[in-house]
Amino acid sequence: MSLLQHLSTTISSSSSAFLAHSNFNSRTKNVSLQAKRNSIFKCVAAVPKESQTAYKTNVSRNGNLAKLQAGYLFPEIGRRRAAHLLKYPDAQVISLGIGDTTEPIPEVITSAMRKRSQELSTLEGYSGYGAEQGEKSLRAAIASTFYTNLGIEDNDIFVSDGAKCDISRLQVVFGADVTMAVQDPSYPAYVDSSVIMGQTGQFQKDVQKFESIEYMKCTPENGFFPDLSGVARTDIIFFCSPNNPTGAAATREQLTQLVKFAKDNGSIIVYDSAYAMYMSEDNPRSIFEIPGAKEVAIETSSFSKYAGFTGVRLGWTVVPKELLFSDGFPVAKDFSRIVCTCFNGASNIAQAGGLACLSPEGFKAMHEVIGFYKENTDIIVETFNSLGFNVYGGKNAPYVWVHFPGRSSWDVFSEILEKTHVVTTPGSGFGPAGEGFVRVSAFGHRSNILEACKRFKQLYK
Numbered sequence: 022m023s024l025l026q027h028l029s030t031t032i033s034s035s036s037s038a039f040l041a042h043s044n045f046n047s048r049t050k051n052v053s054l055q056a057k058r059n060s061i062f063k064c065v066a067a068v069p070k071e072s073q074t075a076y077k078t079n080v081s082r083n084g085n086l087a088k089l090q091a092g093y094l095f096p097e098i099g100r101r102r103a104a105h106l107l108k109y110p111d112a113q114v115i116s117l118g119i120g121d122t123t124e125p126i127p128e129v130i131t132s133a134m135r136k137r138s139q140e141l142s143t144l145e146g147y148s149g150y151g152a153e154q155g156e157k158s159l160r161a162a163i164a165s166t167f168y169t170n171l172g173i174e175d176n177d178i179f180v181s182d183g184a185k186c187d188i189s190r191l192q193v194v195f196g197a198d199v200t201m202a203v204q205d206p207s208y209p210a211y212v213d214s215s216v217i218m219g220q221t222g223q224f225q226k227d228v229q230k231f232e233s234i235e236y237m238k239c240t241p242e243n244g245f246f247p248d249l250s251g252v253a254r255t256d257i258i259f260f261c262s263p264n265n266p267t268g269a270a271a272t273r274e275q276l277t278q279l280v281k282f283a284k285d286n287g288s289i290i291v292y293d294s295a296y297a298m299y300m301s302e303d304n305p306r307s308i309f310e311i312p313g314a315k316e317v318a319i320e321t322s323s324f325s326k327y328a329g330f331t332g333v334r335l336g337w338t339v340v341p342k343e344l345l346f347s348d349g350f351p352v353a354k355d356f357s358r359i360v361c362t363c364f365n366g367a368s369n370i371a372q373a374g375g376l377a378c379l380s381p382e383g384f385k386a387m388h389e390v391i392g393f394y395k396e397n398t399d400i401i402v403e404t405f406n407s408l409g410f411n412v413y414g415g416k417n418a419p420y421v422w423v424h425f426p427g428r429s430s431w432d433v434f435s436e437i438l439e440k441t442h443v444v445t446t447p448g449s450g451f452g453p454a455g456e457g458f459v460r461v462s463a464f465g466h467r468s469n470i471l472e473a474c475k476r477f478k479q480l481y482k
């Protein structure tokens with residue numbers, strides 16, 4: 022057995038033992054204890070010790086992957102959580118870190134998936150590969166639900182297995198020779214996929230940035246919107262609103278500035294609206310609400326955080342036919358080519374679920390689940406406010422961005438984990454401008470949110 026397998030087995034069996042133990046303890050009710058077994062110990066960039074003596078092939082490692090730092094943020098948090106469980110096997114660990122949904126998918130949605138899956142067992146109902154771009158009915162429902170009167174048509178929409186997967190597929194479309202900008206802090210998939218594609222230089226430890234990426238600082242000082250007058254031109258601009266991790270949502274004026282900036286520079290915006298349905302304030306829910314955006318923007322979104330589809334896997338990307346490369350070739354045609362080559366269409370069962378999400382009853386049910394998480398957000402915001410912290414986000418996104426001035430995010434993460442057994446996410450994991458912040462996710466059972474807030478109050482009173 023390799024060391025890796027050994028470590029995984031040790032952690033798995035120890036967390037199972039912990040689970041078995043916890044079943045005797047009524048206080049653990051509603052507290053999710055199971056360590057995520059997948060993804061632990063994956064994504065590590067350094068050569069593992071045991072492979073230094075093992076047989077080696079003659080294939081060189083992809084140098085771009087070697088540029089990545091330690092590991093993808095969330096597996097690293099999973100690793101620390103697992104280590105914490107080994108240290109404190111009786112701890113009632115609460116995860117408000119990774120941002121995974123916890124509440125059941127409404128019955129109106131799962132019953133549609135059940136029906137589609139049962140139909141697959143009949144001669145009449147069986148279907149195999151579908152259109153790579155998604156089923157026509159779902160593309161039409163997405164267009165009419167999320168892009169009403171915005172001039173987005175069914176065939177501008179590409180249904181997928183999630184926004185993260187589409188971010189990588191878009192990077193394959195762009196290739197290695199483009200330059201890119203990201204909000205700092207931002208969802209790590211933009212930077213990591215850019216590094217993997219070979220768009221960047223090495224990681225510069227002194228500034229905690231990759232060479233050739235333009236980091237657009239988003240902090241309380243600039244209202245979490247970059248000062249575009251100081252941003253260098255890049256080919257691609259990743260922009261997420263409402264933002265993960267800061268929770269900030271850009272206003273109409275700000276997005277108008279962004280679209281103008283892209284147009285003046287001949288850049289393409291990849292706009293991530295995965296949290297648009299969480300918006301309370303009257304900010305645009307789609308970049309296509311901004312006049313002229315169809316000529317400079319792509320939008321990616323997801324059912325993950327709307328309908329609890331993080332495991333079901335369903336998302337979409339809008340590539341308007343008006344968006345052209347410098348030679349006049351439509352970006353949508355290249356995206357379609359990549360989708361046909363690297364993907365084979367979203368699961369037909371998931372697509373039936375997506376269609377149900379967009380029925381009147383499904384849409385109402387989705388809003389109810391989102392409303393539940395928004396109440397969780399209010400509880401977390403109120404807790405940190407009452408403790409005297411400066412708290413951002415929360416209003417338009419299920420994330421609360423808490424400021425610990427002058428402190429290292431990983432230190433605060435470790436302090437909170439050590440003293441309260443609550444997993445959060447260190448802000449610096451999202452980019453250097455996240456240093457000094459911690460992100461608290463509102464995805465959790467209500468009892469866990471209340472318990473975590475009680476522990477925060479004990480720690481920081």
Ligand SMILES: Cc1ncc(COP(=O)(O)O)c(C=O)c1O
Nearest residue numbers: 183184185208265295323325336
């Ligand atoms: C901003 C953002 N975009 C995309 C994703 C990934 O979504 P999906 O589950 O559809 O891949 C996430 C998930 O946390 C996210 O926060």
